Amino acid sequence: MRTVKIGLLGVGVVGSAVAKAIIDDRGTTERSGVKLELARAAVRDLSKQRAVDLSPELLTADPHDVVSNPDVDVVVELMGGENPAFELITAALSSGKHVVSANKEVLAKRGDELLATATQSGAQLIYEASVGGGIPILNTISNELLANRIESIRAIINGTTNYILTRMSGEGAAYSDVLADAQRLGYAEADPTADVDGFDALYKIAILGQLAFGTSAPVDGIHREGIGRIDARDFRYAEELGFTIKLIAAAQRTEAGLLLRVHPSLVPLDVPMASVNGALNMVEVEGDLVGPLWLQGAGAGPEPTASAVLGDVLNVARTASNGASQSSIDPLPLAPMVGHHCQYYLRLTAADQPGVLAQVATVLGDADISIRSVIQMDTDETAGQADLVIMTHSALEANMQEAVSRLRSLDVVVELDNLIRVESY
Amino acid sequence: MRTVKIGLLGVGVVGSAVAKAIIDDRGTTERSGVKLELARAAVRDLSKQRAVDLSPELLTADPHDVVSNPDVDVVVELMGGENPAFELITAALSSGKHVVSANKEVLAKRGDELLATATQSGAQLIYEASVGGGIPILNTISNELLANRIESIRAIINGTTNYILTRMSGEGAAYSDVLADAQRLGYAEADPTADVDGFDALYKIAILGQLAFGTSAPVDGIHREGIGRIDARDFRYAEELGFTIKLIAAAQRTEAGLLLRVHPSLVPLDVPMASVNGALNMVEVEGDLVGPLWLQGAGAGPEPTASAVLGDVLNVARTASNGASQSSIDPLPLAPMVGHHCQYYLRLTAADQPGVLAQVATVLGDADISIRSVIQMDTDETAGQADLVIMTHSALEANMQEAVSRLRSLDVVVELDNLIRVESY
Numbered sequence: 001m002r003t004v005k006i007g008l009l010g011v012g013v014v015g016s017a018v019a020k021a022i023i024d025d026r027g028t029t030e031r032s033g034v035k036l037e038l039a040r041a042a043v044r045d046l047s048k049q050r051a052v053d054l055s056p057e058l059l060t061a062d063p064h065d066v067v068s069n070p071d072v073d074v075v076v077e078l079m080g081g082e083n084p085a086f087e088l089i090t091a092a093l094s095s096g097k098h099v100v101s102a103n104k105e106v107l108a109k110r111g112d113e114l115l116a117t118a119t120q121s122g123a124q125l126i127y128e129a130s131v132g133g134g135i136p137i138l139n140t141i142s143n144e145l146l147a148n149r150i151e152s153i154r155a156i157i158n159g160t161t162n163y164i165l166t167r168m169s170g171e172g173a174a175y176s177d178v179l180a181d182a183q184r185l186g187y188a189e190a191d192p193t194a195d196v197d198g199f200d201a202l203y204k205i206a207i208l209g210q211l212a213f214g215t216s217a218p219v220d221g222i223h224r225e226g227i228g229r230i231d232a233r234d235f236r237y238a239e240e241l242g243f244t245i246k247l248i249a250a251a252q253r254t255e256a257g258l259l260l261r262v263h264p265s266l267v268p269l270d271v272p273m274a275s276v277n278g279a280l281n282m283v284e285v286e287g288d289l290v291g292p293l294w295l296q297g298a299g300a301g302p303e304p305t306a307s308a309v310l311g312d313v314l315n316v317a318r319t320a321s322n323g324a325s326q327s328s329i330d331p332l333p334l335a336p337m338v339g340h341h342c343q344y345y346l347r348l349t350a351a352d353q354p355g356v357l358a359q360v361a362t363v364l365g366d367a368d369i370s371i372r373s374v375i376q377m378d379t380d381e382t383a384g385q386a387d388l389v390i391m392t393h394s395a396l397e398a399n400m401q402e403a404v405s406r407l408r409s410l411d412v413v414v415e416l417d418n419l420i421r422v423e424s425y
Numbered sequence: 426m427r428t429v430k431i432g433l434l435g436v437g438v439v440g441s442a443v444a445k446a447i448i449d450d451r452g453t454t455e456r457s458g459v460k461l462e463l464a465r466a467a468v469r470d471l472s473k474q475r476a477v478d479l480s481p482e483l484l485t486a487d488p489h490d491v492v493s494n495p496d497v498d499v500v501v502e503l504m505g506g507e508n509p510a511f512e513l514i515t516a517a518l519s520s521g522k523h524v525v526s527a528n529k530e531v532l533a534k535r536g537d538e539l540l541a542t543a544t545q546s547g548a549q550l551i552y553e554a555s556v557g558g559g560i561p562i563l564n565t566i567s568n569e570l571l572a573n574r575i576e577s578i579r580a581i582i583n584g585t586t587n588y589i590l591t592r593m594s595g596e597g598a599a600y601s602d603v604l605a606d607a608q609r610l611g612y613a614e615a616d617p618t619a620d621v622d623g624f625d626a627l628y629k630i631a632i633l634g635q636l637a638f639g640t641s642a643p644v645d646g647i648h649r650e651g652i653g654r655i656d657a658r659d660f661r662y663a664e665e666l667g668f669t670i671k672l673i674a675a676a677q678r679t680e681a682g683l684l685l686r687v688h689p690s691l692v693p694l695d696v697p698m699a700s701v702n703g704a705l706n707m708v709e710v711e712g713d714l715v716g717p718l719w720l721q722g723a724g725a726g727p728e729p730t731a732s733a734v735l736g737d738v739l740n741v742a743r744t745a746s747n748g749a750s751q752s753s754i755d756p757l758p759l760a761p762m763v764g765h766h767c768q769y770y771l772r773l774t775a776a777d778q779p780g781v782l783a784q785v786a787t788v789l790g791d792a793d794i795s796i797r798s799v800i801q802m803d804t805d806e807t808a809g810q811a812d813l814v815i816m817t818h819s820a821l822e823a824n825m826q827e828a829v830s831r832l833r834s835l836d837v838v839v840e841l842d843n844l845i846r847v848e849s850y
Binding site: 017021026027028031032128134135136139140143144145146147148149154213214215216217221223229230231233234236237238240241243245248253254256257258259260261263264265266267268271272273275287288289290291292293294295296297298301303304306307308309310311313314315319329330331332333334335336337339340343345347373375377378387389391417418420421422423425 | 686700
């Protein structure tokens with residue numbers, strides 16, 4: 001068992017979620033073989049109330065107390081913005097501390113310099129959470145897809161704009177109305193520029209481009225268009241043509257080199273990206289061996305971001321300790337299928353006569369199964385039979401199995417054709 | 426730079442793709458800092474023609490020549506089946522060789538014993554390719570999601586059955602007809618039992634359950650139903666109720682423990698799994714921090730499987746050499762946006778009078794842009810204006826920018842409202 005001491009830079013919503021996940025543990029130590037410990041946390045305002053209760057001696061108002069603290073093994077930078085993050089990350093790396101960052105702006109703008117500092121000092125700098133929140137796209141490209149020559153990355157990578165576009169598409173609403181509503185609901189900032197004008201997506205695609213293609217692009221040299229010109233009519237017309245509209249960030253290998261671009265795009269309705277709705281993100285990555293691969297999930301939010309941050313911390317700790325740590329999970333016992341709860345779809349061939357439904361419903365009711373809907377479908381008048389389709393409310397598998405065997409013995413049931421479970425969401 | 430010598434067990438379609446990817450390199454050495462070398466390959470028939478040209482001295486008909494060969498660092502097992510794979514993997518691990526396997530059956534049935542042997546000998550056993558082909562689900566759970574308590578895994582994880590169900594859904598065809606056609610086209614085996622009766626999905630969910638929840642389940646103790654009873658009518662009825670039908674394999678944390686189940690399920694039409702069609706696979710994993718995450722891609726096929734196999738080999742090589750190897754990618758140059766090719770959607774407010782289209786089409790034609798469709802949409806009769814929506818064929822960005830500025834100067838064009846690029850697939 002190895003203990004890793006963490007220094008936090010920034011304890012806002014994401015920082016609080018990270019601190020809470022460390023304190024609560026939830027089996028992480030056992031799974032990873034690494035014990036995480038919060039050693040120091042720099043905040044702007046010492047007296048502010050936070051979502052997590054931290055002991056006062058952990059807190060400091062001076063971030064240098066974190067980056068130069070000999071007790072800290074890994075610095076987790078969650079301040080955002082180029083400065084002072086650049087200077088603090090540099091200081092931490094130079095003193096041999098590993099750094100995990102969620103800061104897209106500093107990595108997009110100064111990533112080269114930071115990575116060079118890391119190489120020089122032998123410390124690791126990783127930043128899964130800077131792109132796609134909880135979606136593990138950076139590590140997938142760096143590790144799992146390492147045998148692939150990456151050909152193309154395309155992404156819906158900004159939740160605010162995807163939320164706005166999804167609502168415009170669904171409601172036929174105007175951009176300005178939806179934006180105002182998104183601001184009211186907290187999906188968009190009071191100054192929405194970073195999102196709606198594509199800067200956020202731009203930083204993220206610059207990071208992906210650097211990682212997958214080795215190409216560092218000055219962020220102001222990347223083609224960028226926001227969503228402000230998209231009109232309700234564009235959605236209507238696009239749909240008639242078989243498309244929807246998404247803000248796409250792309251990094252693609254072309255004959256001329258790496259093409260980076262951020263702009264609204266028409267996306268065919270039958271491809272995976274077209275159905276990524278609301279604040280969800282999706283990254284489509286195409287490798288020469290794997291072909292296209294799609295990763296979809298929460299692109300923001302405190303807990304998903306904490307998932308990526310702590311995944312990085314644990315993996316830094318494991319590689320830094322020379323190879324995989326010994327880890328083991330306390331196994332769950334196996335649960336029997338008869339304890340499963342779900343809705344059921346039941347198709348019967350039944351006699352087409354009065355009283356059938358009453359008999360069927362009685363059997364189900366006796367087994368403690370509520371009926372949600374019954375539809376009489378195709379009728380075979382010659383045979384005097386009809387298809388009966390029953391959708392139940394959630395019920396216990398054991399009860400349903402009991403009901404099924406009783407239904408089979410009813411005279412009015414010619415055949416119990418199918419019993420299919422319904423996945424719940 | 427570290428060289429890793431690979432011994433192959435099995436050179437069928439997947440083995441040939443793995444060998445070819447190693448030989449062709451495609452930048453892998455540079456990306457990973459690891460040079461892969463094929464040292465030995467065991468085949469059943471030495472004289473058989475293969476998709477890859479291997480020098481005769483590499484080949485052997487005796488798999489023990491591979492597992493006990495002192496020249497081999499990593500054994501890649503692609504034979505499939507429980508025996509003799511179990512004995513060969515055990516022998517390789519016992520002699521300290523790392524093993525990468527794509528063999529779902531042996532891992533589902535004997536994974537516990539194999540992992541115990543690996544722990545004892547200090548060698549690594551990894552098997553990303555055994556589940557989901559090129560989809561990196563096992564490593565995502567083991568590494569990127571390490572900070573999460575996994576709550577649920579649900580997957581469409583057998584391409585053959587998903588192909589059959591997708592065609593039944595789309596065509597209203599009968600199961601037996603689609604199965605026969607799938608066999609003719611090579612999507613289903615002559616004896617389709619392993620796929621259509623759910624054994625393949627069962628092995629894969631058993632592996633996922635072991636990895637994510639630490640629970641080893643005897644494979645014959647897992648609830649398993651195939652797709653043979655699904656009828657064309659079930660799709661019709663399900664759709665009326667708002668569902669489609671998929672073969673789902675699930676491993677879920679419940680109050681009673683880990684519930685493993687493989688059976689056809691009704692899946693709501695508006696969730697990501699409902700639109701996973703054809704031979705594609707999708708794994709939905711839910712962690713306590715990250716929430717739901719969806720990974721979608723090719724669940725089988727020689728190149729996607731080779732992607733997973735070689736990803737494992739490279740990562741074994743990197744961790745085995747004590748920490749990350751030095752790697753660097755030769756950066757691509759940046760390509761300018763003006764060199765981008767795509768279709769364009771163009772929305773104009775134009776004078777509602779004869780000859781307008783001719784003028785617009787001339788400007789586009791002069792810029793070497795072909796029109797795919799023109800639709801006159803909403804007309805404002807009072808103002809004498811109409812919306813004109815033009816979809817082009819693929820064109821060059823530079824040409825389109827030139828055309829746009831000329832279109833803006835036309836008298837008949839009141840406003841060029843929007844120009845949106847179309848993503849190509």
